[in-house]
Amino acid sequence: MENQSRGQWGSTFGFLMAAVGSAVGLGNIWGFPYKMGSNGGFAFLLVYIIMVIFVGIIVMLGELALGRKTGRGAVGAYVALSKKYKWVGMMGVASGFLILSFYSVLGGMVLRYAVGYLVSMFGADGFAGAGTGFFGFLLYDYKGMLLCYVIFMLINIVIVMGGIKGGIEKFSSIAMPALFFMLLAVIIYVACQPGAGEGYAFMFKPDFTALKEDFLGVVRTAAGQMFFSLSLGMGCMITYGSYLAKNENLQRNAVIIPVADSIIAILAGCAVMPACAAFGVDFGAGPGLLFASMQTVFSNMGGFAGNLMGFLFYFLVLLAAITSSISLLEVCTTYAIDKRIDAGKDPARKKITVIYAAIIFVVGLPVALDALGSGGAAIPAPYELLGLSGDAIKGWNDCWLDVYDLISEGILMPLGALVMSLIIGWKLSPTRKHRDRENLIVLECQEGGHTFKAYKFFDICFKYIVPFGMLIVLYGQIVSFFG
Ligand code: PHE
DSSP states (O other): OHHHHHOOOSOHHHHHHHHHHHHSSHIIIIIHHHHHHHTTBHHHHHHHHHHIIIIIHHHHHHHHHHHHHHTOOHHHHHHHHOGGGHHHHHHHHHHHHHHHHHHHHHHHHHHHHHHHHHHHHTTSOTTTTOGGGHHHHHHHOHHHHHHHHHHHHHHHHHHHHTOIIIIIIHHHHHHHHHHHHHHHHHHHHHHTSTTTHHHHHHHHSBOTHHHHHOHHHHHHHHHHHHHHHTTOSSSHHHHHHTTSOTTSOHHHHHHHHHHHHHHHHHHHHHHHHHHHHHTTOOTTOGGGGTTHHHHHHHHHHOHHHHHHHHHHHHHHHHHHHHHHHHHHHHHHHHHHHHHHHHTTOOOOHHHHHHHHHHHHHHHHHHHHHTGGGTSSOSSOOHHHHTTOOGGGOOTTTSOHHHHHHIIIIIIIHHHHHHHHHHIIIIISSOOSSSTTOOOHHHHHHHGGGOOOTTHHHHHHIIIIIHHHHHHHHHHHHHHHHHO
16 A cells, blocks of 8 residues: 555656666766766776776665665665664755756756757747857846746656656656657767767777876766766665565666666767767867857757757757756655655645755755856855955865755765665675674565575675775765865
8 A cells, every 4th residue: 555655667667767867867968978088088988887887786776675675765765774874865865955956957058058949940049149159148147047947947846746657757758768869860960970080089099098197086087977877875766766666676677777877878978079079169178068069069060950950969968857857856755755654644745846846946046046156146156255266266166056066976975875885785784793684685686586696796896895986986076176
């Protein structure tokens, strides 16, 4: 009966689309290509894949199993293990709040670009006369920023109000295949342009000097990217796992999601990098890539084709962003629903979704109004508040987005995954002292008659490799923000 009031995924395909949808987001299309390009290309990819195998898949399985075992979201799952672990779940919900607030501002901006190209396809000027300088224009167009932010949040509210099966699964089952085919269309179009080859070379040319010169730098960039990209460490996959049926094969799903996510990340790179190369845009441009650089690409493409490709590209990024942001909102919504169910109340999903989204919206306002720290905006950036200038402006204080990002992605998420793997590896599994303790994850994976042959590998990873990997991420994040 309990599952009826919480809801459940309708099919394996639907669950996978939702989970892959959560994983595939701005991190794949925006972060991955430029990080790969500026960290040794193929060498980076190699490190990334090793990280996925030894850390990503392991944490993914741990989260899915924890969620399904307890039938509870981020906080409820830890409380079900022991009241003293509640804070680990709370860190996850806090991360959900912070990430969703800045993610929705970015999502709103992507929406604005998609609409801009759509309008331009029909002959109007979709970019308010600002042309390729639109990025700078939009940041100070507060009304425009707020409107896009509101619309993006409303889309999230409508989907999450629809519930697990009727909202999130339904949307993801259409959006993810659509995203995939649009991405293929862009890749093929770009591949036919003269000069595209240089972009592939930039991505795939094995350049091991990057590894030799700054091994730790490459490792921490790859680890951090993998982590955020797979939506791990903040209870998102615990939440999605809690809605899984007992006969689902967890170990198989825990492999499919990271593999699909990595493939889409590489494909995204195969669209973005060659496009920059073919249309004379610097692909080492870093974070500006998604907005400023790509707009220049489509403008240089010119004519109807440029507008059409621009629309396809930003629309697919929009779908990727929505399927991620609804998973973030669901972490918060499930937290409140679980509390209500445990108190014997009706879940009231719709009401809760609206309340939480409204709070998150307010939290995100500084991100929407500080012009990403360009200075002199409606709301001062953190460094302006603190009266800092010159070298004192660092990654953690240059804009509100980066402050939120530091707290969530930088600290809370790796810490969450670190503690989770320690709990699974040392508290819930057999150890030298407790030889006959039953391994909770193994038992959960065997539900429904599935065998779990690789459990020894998983056990070693939970005990040693994941904690070590997470410490590197934590160290790396702190260095990159404060360095
Ligand atoms: N994985 C998403 C991306 O790559 C971001 C995300 C992080 C979503 C954490 C949910 C939870 O953009």
